[in-house]
Amino acid sequence: MELFIVAAKIVVVLGVLLTGAALTTWAERKISAFIQNRVGPNRIGWAGIFQIVADMVKLVMKEDIVPKSANRFVHDLAPMISLTVAMSTFAVIPFGNTIEIAGQNIKLMVADVNVGVLYILAMTGMGVYGVTLAGWSSNNKYSLLGGLRSSAQLISYELSMGMSLIGVIMIAGSVRLDQIVLQQTEYVGGWLPAWNIFLQPVGFVTFLVSAFAETNRLPFDLPEAEPELVGGYHTEYSGMKFGMFMLSEYINMITASAVVTTLFLGGWHLPFAETWGLSPFTLALLQVGTFAAKVICMIFFFIMIRWTIPRFRYDQLMKLGWKWMLPLAIANVLVTGLVLLLTTN
């Protein structure tokens, strides 16, 4: 029974994640079109919603070209690493409170890991291996530059990302993600939900910027900067291997949105919903819906940022990471520690 529940959770989460990634590509094309006063895909299905199916068919049908001098094994391996890491990060995200189905109390997260935050940091850090190996194995100078940039970017932003999370961990007193969400369901002064965005605004901003850098999204998409590096690390990829990189980018975006939601936006918490007197089952469903709505808002924000801000220059990126974000995150940790020390005594 236990095994069946876990398997069911994996199937559902993976299905939602992959469908979500497909819908996100559609949403990105549609939103970018609206921002630029265009129409966007509108031929296949309602408002072009099945465009991604056509694109997938195209990518699968395409010839898989491997450069003559590429390292074939690593060249094949890199997109797999990217996709696997992207998909496995979502495992520890609690997308709802416990729900009771047929007398079973089911916790709405795939893996109840007791070091959830560390797992997320480790997995997002792993993602760079796919990009760097792809750049190196292609035996192409542009790809290599893209891969190198990706690793340099990761080193610069992983630090401030971890640092900005320490404040959250200090407040919750735990690295379990469900614990962090539960702590956010309380209220400050009886009316303001104790979401970490209100308690840790500086941590929120630094984490958000780091998340953009981690997912290689604009304004930090230097590893694939088209004007300088052709296609960056995936210049030499074609067919479904390119599709895997694309898919992992969008899954990473969804995961990053989910992580931001969990850590800073109260996770599945819908303010004051527990006082409405709903049945526990309805409440749990409502909370899952709330979580989805928050994630969708974050994805929308990611897309809006991409079509608003131009790309940073490489030195600007480094300067922002080391001279602004890291000191800011460390200062945030110090201030949080001081406030916690003064209020608990």
Add this chain to the structure above:
Amino acid sequence: MGSNGQIIRKKDLNFWDRLYIPEILKGLVLTFRQMFKPEITVQFPEERFTPPAQFRGRPVLVEENGVERCVACGLCSRVCPALAIEVQASETELAKERFPIKFEINMVRCIFCGFCEEVCPEEAIIMSNEYLLVFNNQQEAVFGKDKLLKSAAEMHDRLEFLRQHR
């Protein structure tokens, strides 16, 4: 550049400018508002764009009272940079004395530059507003008089435009 044209040096930026965040929010508001503006796309096969009079579409010969204005002087043929026009003159009883017995424009060669229209002393060859040209083979692309002739009434807008702006 500032709003009145002076260059803003980096030292002129205040704390909030250096923080980026207010500026990024301003940009986000701009893009968000842009989303609700009507789109300017023309859905081509279903909707057709009707060009204004100043549009240089395919060249046509103007026909007045059932006769073309052309006097077969051959200037268009001489000026054509792509060598697309071929004219053969012949005599006629009409007041203009000459007329083109053969007038062919190879539409594969034509580059829509409008030189023929500019050079024509009789306002006989002008650019129309037609831009949909599809051929299945080279022979089909050679437009003779049958395809080139258009009545002056039909080309009224373009003729008016030329009189005003040339």
